Amino acid sequence: MKINITLIIILLTLTAFAQNKKNLGPYYSEKDEKEILKVMENQVKAWNDGNMEGYMEGYWKSDSLRFVAKVGVQYGWNLTLDMYKKNYNDKEGMGKLSLKAVALEFINKNIVFMIGRWQVEGKKNAGGHYTQIWKKIKGKWVITTDHTS
Template sequence: MKTLRLFLIASLMLSATSGFTQKNADEKAILKLLQKQEADWNAGNVNAFMEGYWKSDSLAFVGAKGPTYGWNNTLENYKVRYPDRAAMGTLKFTILRLNALDKNAYFVIGKWHLTRPEKGDIGGHYTLVFRKISGKWLIVSDHTS
């Protein structure tokens, strides 16, 4: 009986540790994606930056002018608003909160700042919803102000 109890306790601990390890791996993958987006933006590559978004007509982006739906529409809006390196500036993300909603969804709150010597700095906050789609974490909803 004592052996069975020890086995059950060890199994529960292993199960809890396994879930914690997966959560850490998912969080690291999401943070890595955001770091890559920051680097791609700072390299002036909007197309590579957009690889972090879900390539779907169902992608939702909400900005100052209201919602935009679809990956292509979101890309075109970025290109209109940030037509050159001076407008793009240097991007810095600051993560304020990273929470799992379930095993395939995360919620991220953060700050963004563009340093733009020629055009003036701008910044704000964002709320992102990530989904694990085909084994890859992608932004499915972005509300940026």
């Protein structure tokens, strides 16, 4: 009985620790986490300044970028930029963006899976969740896949 109670306490402690660390995975690097969060911070600043191209700097500038939304999957940095510009056509329409990483998992040294929340306040209040795959390409962390709902 004592062994079962001890085992339960250990498992609960490990579970609490794992949840506290956002399931960071065995390849976690504090430096890389800070770099990713800095990219997100730069995206928010660019968005809130009305700079859509600056916001898009957080995305992989490639025809292989994947963006998944209600309408389906679209490929390419330029198509994603065009989609954003169509939905948020000026600074006033863009409103104020906030992003929050809820969970991170470092799949390997160059790939991170993220779950987060987004919120836009302004003319069109909107919000939801996203899942993203981030890759370190040429020494820079960028979003290569984004599923936003």
